Amino acid sequence: MKTASFRSIAEGLNGRPLAEPLLEAAMQRYSRPRPIAPEVTIAFGLDTTYLPHAAVVLASLIANAPGAKLRFLIVHDGISPQARSTFERCAKGHRFDWLEIKASSVLAMPGKRHISRAGYYRLMLAELAPPDIDRVLYLDADLVVMGDIRELYASDLGEHAIGAVCDVGMDGEAFAERFQLQPKRLGYFNSGVLLMDLTKLRASDDLSKVITVLETRIDDMEYGDQCALNVVFWSRWKQLDILWNVQRRMLMPQEGKPCYATAAEMKKGRRPKIIHFTEHNKPWSTDGWHPLIWTYYRYLKKTPYRAQVLKLGKVHFLKDLRRKIKTVVNWYRLQA
Structure with a gap:
């Protein structure tokens, strides 16, 4: 195929990448829920490195x-006023509370694998969040x-303190055995989306018990x-709709990594409400790829960090084009 033909695929209709409307049409099988909650409080645990991705x-x-x-x-460990101002430009008209951790043992804890230390900052929310937030x-x-995030925010937690989605890449029964817990299939939750x-x-x-663990x-x-949260909250969390945390292994079984949920449990073919780029291969990585990677780059365009992230991931025209073609091919193969 000639270069001009590749370019026509990339440019698509009206200058918009053809991959995006095709994939979006495939995902738009269900109507969006009506707005529910009048105000939604969203929390992040961040350091300066992750500001561009949180902006997405x-x-x-x-x-x-x-x-x-x-x-x-x-929740942060000392993000500068200038960096805060740039980040807030991504959500003009909405409120921000910057909650700095100044004295806590979580500041001394090292990161783990591909997990940043900033992930621990969520453990400080009950202590640092303003008292008017429940x-x-x-x-x-x-x-x-x-x-629509308002649907998730309004979820009924019943008697539970947290709601989450199971982590399909973890054998819950094996985890329970390791920590002398009551065995439960899909009993281990992913902590990337926590109500x-x-x-x-x-x-x-x-x-506090999680921090002690x-x-x-x-x-x-x-x-x-995430493991410490599961130890402390084992069998004491509410299962949320799995579409609110669609993880990499739900979409990429061809990678050969175990997935402990069935196709029916994962609601295969349904439109994800949250796409979670779990594991080490992130959209901004130099080798980053995912069937829905285009969604990350679509919203990156709406932030002031686009040039920074493209440079970080060494993204150029041909690399972007190859990703788009691979995305189209793999998306329809996964839906088959």
């Missing part, structure tokens, strides 16, 4: 929740929101505080 999360959730009133809690939705910085009842968490010492058994925590 902001851009995506705002675009898919038109008219929503949002409040962002940013519910918060914590989000990792490596995801894209495709549904937290701060009233219940403030009334308990559960998050990290301090005393960090070498046993394969995925850092």
Whole structure:
């Protein structure tokens, strides 16, 4: 195929990459839910490195929740005023609370595998969040929101303090055996999307217990505080709709890594409400690829960090083109 033909594929209709409308049409099988909550409080645990990627999360959730009133809690270890100002430009008209950790044992904890130390900062939310906030939705910085976040925020947690989605890449029964817990299939949750009842968490010492587990058994925590959270909250969390945390292994079985949920449990073929770029291969990595990587770059365009991220990932025209073609081919193969 000649270069001109490749270019026509890349440019598509009206200058928009052809891969995007094709994939978007394939995903748009279900209508978006109606707005529910009048205000949504979203929390992040961030350091300066992850600000560009969290900005993509902001851009995506705002675009898919038109008219929503949002409040962002940013738990951090010392982000400069200038960096804060740039980040806030991604969500003009919404409120920001910058909650700096100044004295906590989490500051001394090392990262784990591909997990940044900033991931531990969510453990401080019950302590640092303003007292008028009784519910918060914590989000990792490596995801894209495709549904109306107000639906998720309004989820009923019942008697539980946290709501989450199972981690399909972890054998819950093996994890339970390792830590002398009651065996439960799909009993291990992914902590990248956590709906937290701060009233219940403030009334308990559960998050303090998580920190203690990290301090005393960090070498046993394969995925850092995610494992510690699962030890403490085992069988005490609410299962949320799995479409609110669609993980890499749900979409990429060809990688040969185990997936412990069935196709029916993962709601295969349904439109993801949150795409979570789990594991080490991120969209901004130099070798980054994912069937839905185009969603990350779509919303990156709405942030002031686009040039910075493209340089970081060494993204050029031909590399971007190859990704788009690979995305189209693999998306329809996965849907077959």
